[in-house]
Amino acid sequence: MAATPPQVAADRLDDWECVEVSVDTLFSLPVVAVEGYTLVYEDAPLRERFRTATGEPITRFFFATRLAFVPALSSRVEALLQPTVASAAQGAFADQLDDRGLSTVTREGRQRLTVDSGKRASATVYTASYEWDGMAVPIEGLLAVWRGDGFTIAGGAYPSGDDDLGVEVDAERYESALIELIGGVA
Template structure:
Protein backbone atom coordinates (compact mmCIF):
# COMPACT_ATOMS: atom_id res chain seq x y z
CA UNK A 1 0.00 0.00 0.00
CA UNK A 2 1.36 3.40 -1.01
CA UNK A 3 1.51 5.93 1.81
CA UNK A 4 -0.78 8.93 1.52
CA UNK A 5 0.80 12.21 0.44
CA UNK A 6 0.77 14.85 3.13
CA UNK A 7 -1.57 17.75 2.43
CA UNK A 8 -2.17 21.05 4.24
CA UNK A 9 -5.34 20.05 6.13
CA UNK A 10 -5.88 23.58 7.53
CA UNK A 11 -5.98 25.05 4.00
CA UNK A 12 -8.51 22.39 2.98
CA UNK A 13 -11.03 23.12 5.77
CA UNK A 14 -13.76 24.16 3.30
CA UNK A 15 -12.91 21.39 0.85
CA UNK A 16 -14.21 17.83 0.84
CA UNK A 17 -12.09 14.73 0.27
CA UNK A 18 -13.99 13.30 -2.69
CA UNK A 19 -11.78 10.27 -3.35
CA UNK A 20 -8.79 8.48 -1.87
CA UNK A 21 -7.66 5.86 -4.37
CA UNK A 22 -4.67 3.73 -5.21
CA UNK A 23 -4.10 2.87 -8.86
CA UNK A 24 -1.39 1.70 -11.24
CA UNK A 25 -1.11 4.35 -13.97
CA UNK A 26 1.96 2.79 -15.61
CA UNK A 27 3.55 -0.64 -15.89
CA UNK A 28 6.01 -1.53 -18.66
CA UNK A 29 9.55 -2.71 -19.18
CA UNK A 30 9.83 -4.08 -15.66
CA UNK A 31 8.81 -0.78 -14.04
CA UNK A 32 5.51 -0.41 -12.20
CA UNK A 33 4.25 2.93 -10.90
CA UNK A 34 1.58 2.84 -8.20
CA UNK A 35 -0.11 6.08 -7.17
CA UNK A 36 -2.04 7.04 -4.05
CA UNK A 37 -4.30 9.91 -5.10
CA UNK A 38 -6.27 12.24 -2.84
CA UNK A 39 -8.86 14.34 -4.69
CA UNK A 40 -10.50 17.30 -2.95
CA UNK A 41 -13.44 19.42 -4.16
CA UNK A 42 -14.23 22.97 -3.06
CA UNK A 43 -17.66 22.60 -1.42
CA UNK A 44 -17.80 26.25 -0.32
CA UNK A 45 -17.60 27.48 -3.92
CA UNK A 46 -20.07 24.81 -5.03
CA UNK A 47 -22.61 25.96 -2.43
CA UNK A 48 -22.11 29.66 -3.24
CA UNK A 49 -22.64 29.11 -6.98
CA UNK A 50 -25.67 26.88 -6.36
CA UNK A 51 -27.28 29.53 -4.10
CA UNK A 52 -26.66 32.37 -6.58
CA UNK A 53 -27.31 30.62 -9.89
CA UNK A 54 -28.98 27.27 -9.30
CA UNK A 55 -26.09 25.57 -11.14
CA UNK A 56 -24.71 22.62 -9.21
CA UNK A 57 -21.39 20.91 -9.87
CA UNK A 58 -17.88 20.75 -8.50
CA UNK A 59 -16.28 23.95 -9.81
CA UNK A 60 -12.69 23.41 -8.75
CA UNK A 61 -10.59 20.56 -7.44
CA UNK A 62 -7.18 19.82 -5.97
CA UNK A 63 -5.33 16.54 -6.16
CA UNK A 64 -2.23 15.31 -4.39
CA UNK A 65 -0.46 12.06 -5.15
CA UNK A 66 2.48 10.03 -3.92
CA UNK A 67 4.04 7.62 -6.42
CA UNK A 68 5.79 4.38 -5.61
CA UNK A 69 8.08 2.84 -8.22
CA UNK A 70 8.82 -0.88 -8.27
CA UNK A 71 11.65 -1.63 -8.40
CA UNK A 72 12.96 1.41 -6.54
CA UNK A 73 15.20 3.37 -8.89
CA UNK A 74 17.53 6.32 -8.39
CA UNK A 75 15.84 9.57 -9.44
CA UNK A 76 17.65 10.58 -12.61
CA UNK A 77 16.86 13.22 -15.19
CA UNK A 78 15.56 10.53 -17.56
CA UNK A 79 13.29 9.07 -14.88
CA UNK A 80 12.00 12.54 -13.95
CA UNK A 81 11.20 13.14 -17.62
CA UNK A 82 9.39 9.80 -17.99
CA UNK A 83 7.30 10.27 -14.84
CA UNK A 84 6.48 13.89 -15.71
CA UNK A 85 5.46 12.97 -19.26
CA UNK A 86 3.21 10.11 -18.12
CA UNK A 87 1.73 12.21 -15.30
CA UNK A 88 1.00 15.06 -17.71
CA UNK A 89 -0.93 12.76 -20.04
CA UNK A 90 -2.71 11.16 -17.10
CA UNK A 91 -3.77 14.56 -15.77
CA UNK A 92 -5.22 15.53 -19.16
CA UNK A 93 -7.18 12.25 -19.11
CA UNK A 94 -8.40 13.02 -15.58
CA UNK A 95 -9.66 16.43 -16.75
CA UNK A 96 -11.49 14.70 -19.60
CA UNK A 97 -13.00 12.17 -17.15
CA UNK A 98 -14.29 15.06 -15.01
CA UNK A 99 -16.27 16.47 -17.97
CA UNK A 100 -13.79 19.02 -19.30
CA UNK A 101 -13.48 19.32 -23.09
CA UNK A 102 -10.93 20.79 -25.49
CA UNK A 103 -8.16 19.93 -23.00
CA UNK A 104 -4.87 21.29 -24.29
CA UNK A 105 -1.48 21.45 -22.55
CA UNK A 106 -0.31 24.99 -23.27
CA UNK A 107 2.71 25.57 -21.05
CA UNK A 108 5.57 23.80 -19.31
CA UNK A 109 7.93 25.45 -16.86
CA UNK A 110 9.54 25.04 -13.44
CA UNK A 111 8.01 25.72 -10.03
CA UNK A 112 10.08 25.83 -6.86
CA UNK A 113 8.66 23.53 -4.17
CA UNK A 114 10.84 23.48 -1.07
CA UNK A 115 14.31 22.50 -2.27
CA UNK A 116 13.03 20.96 -5.50
CA UNK A 117 12.35 22.31 -8.97
CA UNK A 118 9.05 20.78 -10.03
CA UNK A 119 7.99 20.39 -13.63
CA UNK A 120 4.83 22.44 -13.95
CA UNK A 121 2.28 21.94 -16.70
CA UNK A 122 -0.60 24.27 -17.55
CA UNK A 123 -3.75 23.18 -19.37
CA UNK A 124 -6.52 25.09 -21.07
CA UNK A 125 -9.96 23.48 -21.20
CA UNK A 126 -13.68 24.14 -21.46
CA UNK A 127 -16.52 22.99 -19.27
CA UNK A 128 -20.21 23.07 -20.20
CA UNK A 129 -22.72 23.23 -17.35
CA UNK A 130 -26.46 23.56 -18.01
CA UNK A 131 -26.17 26.02 -20.90
CA UNK A 132 -23.01 27.79 -19.70
CA UNK A 133 -19.55 27.22 -21.19
CA UNK A 134 -16.63 28.11 -18.94
CA UNK A 135 -12.93 28.54 -19.65
CA UNK A 136 -10.86 26.43 -17.25
CA UNK A 137 -7.20 26.46 -16.21
CA UNK A 138 -5.60 23.26 -14.98
CA UNK A 139 -2.16 22.91 -13.42
CA UNK A 140 -0.03 19.89 -12.55
CA UNK A 141 3.32 19.88 -10.75
CA UNK A 142 5.61 16.84 -10.64
CA UNK A 143 8.60 16.72 -8.29
CA UNK A 144 10.77 14.22 -6.45
CA UNK A 145 11.48 15.00 -2.81
CA UNK A 146 13.25 12.34 -0.73
CA UNK A 147 13.82 10.11 -3.81
CA UNK A 148 10.07 9.63 -4.31
CA UNK A 149 7.70 11.37 -6.68
CA UNK A 150 4.82 13.67 -5.75
CA UNK A 151 2.12 15.20 -7.90
CA UNK A 152 0.00 18.19 -7.04
CA UNK A 153 -2.52 19.92 -9.21
CA UNK A 154 -6.05 20.98 -9.87
CA UNK A 155 -8.36 23.01 -12.05
CA UNK A 156 -10.67 26.00 -11.69
CA UNK A 157 -12.91 28.17 -13.90
CA UNK A 158 -11.42 31.40 -15.21
CA UNK A 159 -14.41 32.92 -17.00
CA UNK A 160 -17.57 32.49 -18.98
CA UNK A 161 -17.08 31.77 -22.68
CA UNK A 162 -20.79 31.82 -23.54
CA UNK A 163 -24.14 31.21 -21.89
CA UNK A 164 -27.56 30.20 -23.15
CA UNK A 165 -29.09 31.10 -19.81
CA UNK A 166 -29.18 34.31 -17.80
CA UNK A 167 -26.72 33.46 -15.04
CA UNK A 168 -23.75 35.29 -16.56
CA UNK A 169 -23.40 38.05 -13.99
CA UNK A 170 -24.28 35.92 -10.96
CA UNK A 171 -21.79 33.24 -11.97
CA UNK A 172 -19.07 35.69 -13.01
CA UNK A 173 -19.29 37.26 -9.52
CA UNK A 174 -18.35 33.86 -8.03
CA UNK A 175 -15.24 33.42 -10.19
CA UNK A 176 -11.91 34.75 -8.98
CA UNK A 177 -9.26 33.04 -11.11
CA UNK A 178 -6.37 34.99 -9.58
CA UNK A 179 -7.30 33.86 -6.08
CA UNK A 180 -8.08 30.33 -7.30
CA UNK A 181 -4.60 30.09 -8.87
CA UNK A 182 -2.88 31.50 -5.79
CA UNK A 183 -4.70 29.06 -3.50
CA UNK A 184 -3.95 26.10 -5.79
CA UNK A 185 -0.23 26.92 -5.89
CA UNK A 186 -0.18 27.27 -2.08
CA UNK A 187 -1.80 23.81 -1.79
CA UNK A 188 0.71 22.32 -4.24
CA UNK A 189 3.70 23.85 -2.43
CA UNK A 190 2.43 22.52 0.92
CA UNK A 191 2.05 18.95 -0.36
CA UNK A 192 4.65 16.41 0.66
Protein backbone atom coordinates (compact mmCIF):
# COMPACT_ATOMS: atom_id res chain seq x y z
CA MET A 1 0.00 0.00 0.00
CA ALA A 2 1.43 3.39 -0.99
CA ALA A 3 1.94 6.14 1.58
CA THR A 4 -1.05 8.40 2.11
CA PRO A 5 -0.88 12.01 3.28
CA PRO A 6 -0.84 12.60 7.02
CA GLN A 7 -3.95 14.38 8.23
CA VAL A 8 -2.99 17.65 9.93
CA ALA A 9 -5.51 19.58 12.04
CA ALA A 10 -6.16 22.56 9.75
CA ASP A 11 -7.63 24.65 12.58
CA ARG A 12 -4.17 24.66 14.22
CA LEU A 13 -2.32 26.04 11.16
CA ASP A 14 -3.29 29.74 11.30
CA ASP A 15 0.16 31.27 10.76
CA TRP A 16 1.67 28.26 9.02
CA GLU A 17 2.53 28.00 5.34
CA CYS A 18 2.95 24.62 3.64
CA VAL A 19 6.40 24.86 2.05
CA GLU A 20 6.95 21.26 0.97
CA VAL A 21 4.96 18.18 0.01
CA SER A 22 6.92 15.06 -0.85
CA VAL A 23 6.40 11.36 -1.39
CA ASP A 24 9.65 9.41 -1.24
CA THR A 25 10.93 5.88 -0.97
CA LEU A 26 12.91 6.29 2.24
CA PHE A 27 14.67 2.96 1.93
CA SER A 28 14.26 -0.31 0.15
CA LEU A 29 15.16 -3.89 0.95
CA PRO A 30 14.82 -6.91 -1.34
CA VAL A 31 11.38 -7.77 0.07
CA VAL A 32 9.95 -4.46 1.26
CA ALA A 33 10.18 -0.72 0.62
CA VAL A 34 9.33 2.09 3.04
CA GLU A 35 7.54 5.08 1.56
CA GLY A 36 6.95 8.37 3.35
CA TYR A 37 4.41 11.07 2.56
CA THR A 38 5.61 14.29 4.19
CA LEU A 39 4.13 17.75 4.69
CA VAL A 40 6.39 20.58 5.93
CA TYR A 41 5.05 23.87 7.30
CA GLU A 42 6.83 27.08 8.34
CA ASP A 43 5.69 30.05 10.40
CA ALA A 44 5.86 32.62 7.58
CA PRO A 45 5.36 35.77 9.73
CA LEU A 46 8.17 34.74 12.11
CA ARG A 47 10.45 33.88 9.19
CA GLU A 48 9.90 37.36 7.74
CA ARG A 49 10.54 39.08 11.10
CA PHE A 50 13.86 37.24 11.47
CA ARG A 51 14.78 37.88 7.82
CA THR A 52 14.10 41.60 8.26
CA ALA A 53 16.17 41.74 11.47
CA THR A 54 19.04 39.47 10.44
CA GLY A 55 18.87 38.63 6.74
CA GLU A 56 18.78 34.98 7.83
CA PRO A 57 15.99 32.42 7.16
CA ILE A 58 15.38 31.58 10.83
CA THR A 59 11.88 30.34 11.63
CA ARG A 60 9.93 27.62 13.34
CA PHE A 61 8.82 24.62 11.33
CA PHE A 62 6.55 21.63 11.71
CA PHE A 63 6.36 18.45 9.67
CA ALA A 64 4.22 15.33 9.56
CA THR A 65 5.05 12.07 7.79
CA ARG A 66 3.01 8.90 7.30
CA LEU A 67 4.97 5.78 6.50
CA ALA A 68 3.81 2.85 4.43
CA PHE A 69 5.48 -0.49 3.86
CA VAL A 70 5.19 -1.83 0.32
CA PRO A 71 4.00 -4.55 0.40
CA ALA A 72 2.08 -4.02 3.64
CA LEU A 73 3.35 -5.78 6.76
CA SER A 74 1.32 -7.42 9.50
CA SER A 75 0.75 -5.34 12.62
CA ARG A 76 2.89 -7.81 14.57
CA VAL A 77 5.87 -7.25 12.25
CA GLU A 78 5.30 -3.47 12.35
CA ALA A 79 5.38 -3.58 16.16
CA LEU A 80 8.74 -5.34 16.02
CA LEU A 81 10.06 -2.60 13.74
CA GLN A 82 9.04 0.31 16.00
CA PRO A 83 12.48 0.75 17.66
CA THR A 84 14.16 0.67 14.23
CA VAL A 85 11.71 3.20 12.79
CA ALA A 86 12.16 5.50 15.81
CA SER A 87 15.95 5.33 15.56
CA ALA A 88 15.89 6.04 11.82
CA ALA A 89 13.50 8.96 12.38
CA GLN A 90 15.80 10.45 15.03
CA GLY A 91 18.75 10.30 12.64
CA ALA A 92 16.72 11.80 9.80
CA PHE A 93 15.44 14.61 12.05
CA ALA A 94 18.97 15.50 13.17
CA ASP A 95 19.96 15.59 9.49
CA GLN A 96 16.95 17.81 8.73
CA LEU A 97 18.03 20.25 11.44
CA ASP A 98 21.54 20.25 10.00
CA ASP A 99 20.15 20.85 6.49
CA ARG A 100 18.35 23.91 7.86
CA GLY A 101 21.71 25.37 8.89
CA LEU A 102 21.54 24.49 12.58
CA SER A 103 24.61 23.46 14.54
CA THR A 104 25.33 21.77 17.86
CA VAL A 105 22.29 19.51 17.35
CA THR A 106 21.89 17.51 20.56
CA ARG A 107 19.34 15.00 21.83
CA GLU A 108 18.35 16.25 25.26
CA GLY A 109 15.89 13.65 26.49
CA ARG A 110 12.78 11.64 25.89
CA GLN A 111 9.16 11.96 26.88
CA ARG A 112 5.80 10.40 26.11
CA LEU A 113 2.96 12.26 24.43
CA THR A 114 -0.63 11.22 23.91
CA VAL A 115 -1.86 12.32 20.48
CA ASP A 116 -5.49 13.24 19.77
CA SER A 117 -6.24 9.72 18.51
CA GLY A 118 -5.36 8.40 21.97
CA LYS A 119 -2.16 6.71 20.79
CA ARG A 120 1.03 7.11 22.83
CA ALA A 121 3.99 8.66 21.04
CA SER A 122 7.63 8.34 21.94
CA ALA A 123 9.12 11.83 21.72
CA THR A 124 12.72 13.02 21.64
CA VAL A 125 13.70 16.56 22.68
CA TYR A 126 16.46 18.35 20.75
CA THR A 127 18.45 21.54 21.15
CA ALA A 128 20.52 23.29 18.51
CA SER A 129 21.56 26.77 17.46
CA TYR A 130 21.47 28.88 14.34
CA GLU A 131 24.84 30.61 14.12
CA TRP A 132 26.13 33.37 11.86
CA ASP A 133 28.53 36.32 12.17
CA GLY A 134 29.44 35.44 15.76
CA MET A 135 25.80 35.34 16.87
CA ALA A 136 23.63 32.38 17.78
CA VAL A 137 19.90 31.87 18.15
CA PRO A 138 19.05 28.93 20.43
CA ILE A 139 16.64 26.41 18.92
CA GLU A 140 14.55 23.69 20.57
CA GLY A 141 12.84 20.84 18.79
CA LEU A 142 10.68 17.79 19.33
CA LEU A 143 10.27 14.61 17.30
CA ALA A 144 7.44 12.13 17.97
CA VAL A 145 6.89 8.64 16.55
CA TRP A 146 3.81 6.50 17.05
CA ARG A 147 1.98 3.57 15.56
CA GLY A 148 -1.70 3.50 14.77
CA ASP A 149 -2.73 2.56 11.28
CA GLY A 150 0.94 2.38 10.28
CA PHE A 151 3.65 4.71 11.56
CA THR A 152 3.31 8.45 11.94
CA ILE A 153 6.25 10.76 12.55
CA ALA A 154 5.78 14.42 13.42
CA GLY A 155 7.93 17.13 14.87
CA GLY A 156 9.49 20.49 14.42
CA ALA A 157 11.72 23.14 15.91
CA TYR A 158 11.46 26.74 16.99
CA PRO A 159 13.68 29.60 18.21
CA SER A 160 13.82 29.56 22.00
CA GLY A 161 15.62 32.91 22.26
CA ASP A 162 16.60 35.77 19.99
CA ASP A 163 20.10 36.70 21.19
CA ASP A 164 18.91 40.31 21.59
CA LEU A 165 18.11 40.68 17.89
CA GLY A 166 14.89 42.57 18.45
CA VAL A 167 12.67 39.73 17.26
CA GLU A 168 10.02 38.78 19.80
CA VAL A 169 10.25 35.06 20.58
CA ASP A 170 7.77 33.21 22.80
CA ALA A 171 9.39 29.81 23.36
CA GLU A 172 6.67 28.55 25.72
CA ARG A 173 3.93 29.36 23.21
CA TYR A 174 5.95 27.82 20.37
CA GLU A 175 6.51 24.63 22.37
CA SER A 176 2.79 24.36 23.25
CA ALA A 177 1.80 24.99 19.63
CA LEU A 178 4.24 22.34 18.39
CA ILE A 179 2.88 19.76 20.85
CA GLU A 180 -0.69 20.63 19.75
CA LEU A 181 0.26 20.32 16.08
CA ILE A 182 1.92 16.95 16.69
CA GLY A 183 -1.11 15.79 18.67
CA GLY A 184 -3.44 16.74 15.83
CA VAL A 185 -1.72 14.57 13.22
CA ALA A 186 -3.58 11.44 12.16
